[in-house]
Amino acid sequence: MGKERVAVVGIGQTKHQATYDGSIATLVREAAERALDDARMGWSDIDAVVIGKAPDFFEGVMMPELYLADALGATGKPMFRVHTAGSVGGSTAIVAQDLIAAGIHERVLTVAFEKQSESEAMWALSLPIPFQPPMHAGAGGYFAPHVRAYIRRSGAPDHIGILVALKDRLNALKNPYAHLHEHGITFESVKDSIMLWDPIRYSETCPSSDGACAMVLTNEKGGDEAAAQGRPPAWVLGTAFRSEPTMFAGRDQVNPRGGQDCARDVYAQAGITDPRRDIDVAEIYVPFSWFEPMWLENLHFAAEGEGWKLVEAGVTQMDGDLPVNCSGGVLSSNPIGASGMLRFAEAAMQVRGQCGEHQIDGVRKALGHAYGGGSQFFAMWVVGTEKP
Amino acid sequence: MPELILPARLQGIEQVRSFRAPARLDYQFTAGLATTRFLRAVAEKRLVGQRCPKCQKVYVPPRGACPTDGVPTEEEVELAHSGTVTTFCVVNVQFYGQVMELPYVSALILLDGSDIPIMHLIQEVPYDQVHMGMRVEAVWVPDDELGPTLESIKYFRPNGEPDADWETYKDNV
Numbered sequence: 001m002g003k004e005r006v007a008v009v010g011i012g013q014t015k016h017q018a019t020y021d022g023s024i025a026t027l028v029r030e031a032a033e034r035a036l037d038d039a040r041m042g043w044s045d046i047d048a049v050v051i052g053k054a055p056d057f058f059e060g061v062m063m064p065e066l067y068l069a070d071a072l073g074a075t076g077k078p079m080f081r082v083h084t085a086g087s088v089g090g091s092t093a094i095v096a097q098d099l100i101a102a103g104i105h106e107r108v109l110t111v112a113f114e115k116q117s118e119s120e121a122m123w124a125l126s127l128p129i130p131f132q133p134p135m136h137a138g139a140g141g142y143f144a145p146h147v148r149a150y151i152r153r154s155g156a157p158d159h160i161g162i163l164v165a166l167k168d169r170l171n172a173l174k175n176p177y178a179h180l181h182e183h184g185i186t187f188e189s190v191k192d193s194i195m196l197w198d199p200i201r202y203s204e205t206c207p208s209s210d211g212a213c214a215m216v217l218t219n220e221k222g223g224d225e226a227a228a229q230g231r232p233p234a235w236v237l238g239t240a241f242r243s244e245p246t247m248f249a250g251r252d253q254v255n256p257r258g259g260q261d262c263a264r265d266v267y268a269q270a271g272i273t274d275p276r277r278d279i280d281v282a283e284i285y286v287p288f289s290w291f292e293p294m295w296l297e298n299l300h301f302a303a304e305g306e307g308w309k310l311v312e313a314g315v316t317q318m319d320g321d322l323p324v325n326c327s328g329g330v331l332s333s334n335p336i337g338a339s340g341m342l343r344f345a346e347a348a349m350q351v352r353g354q355c356g357e358h359q360i361d362g363v364r365k366a367l368g369h370a371y372g373g374g375s376q377f378f379a380m381w382v383v384g385t386e387k388p
Numbered sequence: 389m390p391e392l393i394l395p396a397r398l399q400g401i402e403q404v405r406s407f408r409a410p411a412r413l414d415y416q417f418t419a420g421l422a423t424t425r426f427l428r429a430v431a432e433k434r435l436v437g438q439r440c441p442k443c444q445k446v447y448v449p450p451r452g453a454c455p456t457d458g459v460p461t462e463e464e465v466e467l468a469h470s471g472t473v474t475t476f477c478v479v480n481v482q483f484y485g486q487v488m489e490l491p492y493v494s495a496l497i498l499l500d501g502s503d504i505p506i507m508h509l510i511q512e513v514p515y516d517q518v519h520m521g522m523r524v525e526a527v528w529v530p531d532d533e534l535g536p537t538l539e540s541i542k543y544f545r546p547n548g549e550p551d552a553d554w555e556t557y558k559d560n561v
């Protein structure tokens with residue numbers, strides 16, 4: 001027996017914001033109800049629930065799935081918790097799709113969230129390491145030296161990071177769910193914002209957000225039914241996950257091997273031979289602006305050292321030939337655990353034509369991408385309008 | 389989210405939206421054999437790495453095995469107290485729990501004779517003059533304060549040598 005085909009038939013997200021005025025249970029339930037409504041389903045239609053979030057010590061709620069099971073209608077059903085750091089939203093969706101592809105379940109609800117207002121993420125990502133000086137400074141402190149390495153290796157000019165930040169924040173103005181809506185943002189205002197982790201500026205950094213994302217995935221029968229009712233599904237054409245150790249001699253943290261291999265795998269599954277030509281739109285996990293050109297190379301959209309040229313030429317703008325992060329991306333909304341699922345969901349929304357003002361016309365194939373840890377976990381899927 | 393309807397006796401009372409509940413965790417940390425040997429050497433003001441018998445790469449701090457080849461790394465290698473800044477960032481962000489004075493330079497330093505950079509501070513030089521390829525040396529705490537921790541090195545500072553050639557450290561950037 002071969003793999004079952006998998007379809008995305010329902011998508012929901014909360015309005016991402018600095019402080020969501022409700023409990024974590026309310027937050028995830030709001031996203032889940034929106035996904036169920038979009039799928040024209042109720043809680044009883046769901047066979048299993050797969051939930052993901054970033055480290056528990058962000059909010060200080062250990063194993064939140066224990067208390068969220070009831071809010072997510074999982075009583076009496078299988079429930080799985082996934083954790084792969086920042087990539088978790090992506091890997092959670094992959095686990096959900098695997099349960100259907102394997103023929104185990106027909107309809108799976110998958111949810112991811114973070115509530116940074118109840119969290120001390122900077123502190124949690126800067127815990128003193130035993131026997132080392134207390135010099136760690138969050139994700140920015142970890143990634144900034146590698147951004148500097150990218151700039152040195154590629155010879156990219158300084159304004160590339162500013163262009164990415166400006167693009168994503170302007171795209172966010174077209175997305176009512178985005179956290180940041182900075183109407184007055186300009187090239188100069190990004191350039192003049194303070195260096196938090198030189199070479200990363202304040203305005204080139206993701207915000208701290210509360211938010212959740214949910215999707216309803218079904219087997220082929222469910223996808224066909226949705227299509228027959230005039231609600232086209234997004235068909236999953238390929239999924240891939242890779243990990244690599246955080247530390248080994250000669251590790252390339254600018255263009256990690258795990259990400260390169262993951263992209264090759266997912267493209268092969270989806271029949272993509274030239275990603276720049278075959279993929280119509282991409283949602284890529286870019287928490288700091290410079291990661292857009294870095295991941296364009298890692299994802300084989302550009303040759304090594306050439307990613308910044310696509311940014312400079314406007315290729316990744318909404319009117320370019322490879323629009324990236326039309327939703328505003330992680331740079332405009334970062335409910336950490338949900339951020340990866342939002343990339344996967346936004347890719348599916350583009351395929352389904354659900355994006356409203358940030359919709360790209362005629363999308364047939366879209367890439368969703370997430371990464372996590374010290375660039376050591378990579379999760380990707382390609383979704384499309386046609387069945388695989 | 390749905391509106392919360394309060395009973396009459398609670399009407400007009402300011403609702404508690406959140407409160408701060410600090411939590412404390414104390415850990416016992418077992419360093420493991422390789423790290424313990426490394427830290428004991430640090431307490432004697434020595435930096436000792438381990439060489440992989442297959443790829444010949446020198447790991448510091450050693451892990452006891454090569455992550456690439458999966459073999460034990462038993463040969464110990466005495467390393468210089470000088471190295472090259474491969475890359476770095478200038479940290480200028482305040483956050484809960486931070487103890488460092490801002491701004492400070494957090495650098496990846498490739499110790500001479502090793503094949504993987506360690507993270508440490510660069511001081512005794514204005515932060516805006518730190519650059520890739522800069523040659524630096526360890527500044528240790530006084531001998532009576534030495535202990536089994538990399539905090540026995542207060543920071544690194546420029547050692548006055550000309551910058552390292554890009555070719556000598558580009559594989560670690």
Ligand SMILES: [Zn+2]
Nearest residue numbers: 440443454457
């Ligand atoms: Zn080796």
